[in-house]
Amino acid sequence: MPMFLKPSKMTVLWCFRLILHRKTSDVSLKDSLISPWNKKIIIKDKFMTANIDPEKIADLVRQCARDIILPYHGTLKEHQKSFKNGNPRNEVTVADAISEEFLSRQIKLLFPDSYILGEEESENNPSVFEYLNDPQKMIWVIDPIDGTSNFIKGSKTFCVIVALVADGKTRMGWIYDVCNDSMAFAQKDKGAFIDGQKVRLSKENPAHDVxxxxxxxxxxxxxxxxxxxxxxxxxxxxxxxAKREADFSIYWKMKPWDHLAGTLLMQEAGGYAAQWDGSSYDPADATGGLITAANKKIWQKIRDSIPPQVLKKHNLIT
Known part of the structure; x- marks a missing residue:
């Protein structure tokens, strides 16, 4: 009778985890696991964000725009809008509050162990910004109406933005152009898409002179x-x-709901994004300025065009 070695409990456990992981993630074995004798398993995408269906989030965003945001567009009463902290450059409406509450609630139903960082909620609870400093958290960053001042005026220049942060990196981003019913989506290492069509930016300077x-x-x-x-x-x-209608953007304020989805969209399309000092832009960064461009050549051109007095004012040169 042939003799077989009885596997140890550790080996059985490791094999079980291997089978489970291979069924639930597209991360390669080499990149995701180490042997049981090192006493732990390392999974690059431990939140399994690769298995999230982006269309579920896109559908929620479209539903929110259709059922909540658009009915208020051009119909707001005076008592339905106000200024945050009395700042006339920082307007807010009931549509912002209701739509953020809807998206937050629906996303939490889908992902109960995740966290929400919403623009409006952060006004009342600034501690939610700390979520971005914890790589152990999966965070949904929501701007229910980006371009609120335009929205109040009845302009069509506003959108809904959602970004997913996990392991301290922006993993997915959605930007919905509400009035044109057009959705931009990006996923880290998977590409950038507008209405399902993959987009790529040129590495060369634009054909136009300016x-x-x-x-x-x-x-x-x-x-x-x-x-x-x-x-x-x-x-x-x-x-x-991303549609090649402009070559760059430059910002000093770095609110995460404004920039996480957009920088991911540009990077996945082949563009370049970095802080003014050239360092990479990460979700937890709150200062340092941000330049995003169609390619690194244009990024450098914009960076070189910032007058020294502006850089000095923001402590980027002495």
């Missing part, structure tokens, strides 16, 4: 020999850059 892009009111007149404008809606600025 580099054009978006800059806030603080920088509009400070960039040398650069044509700038602003949509007052960062989400649609990223959206239009």
């Amino acid at each position: 580099v054009t892009g978006y800059a806030g009111y603080k920088f509009k007149d400070n960039l040398k020999n650069i044509s700038t404008s602003t949509l007052r809606c960062s989400g649609l600025e990223y959206f239009r850059m």
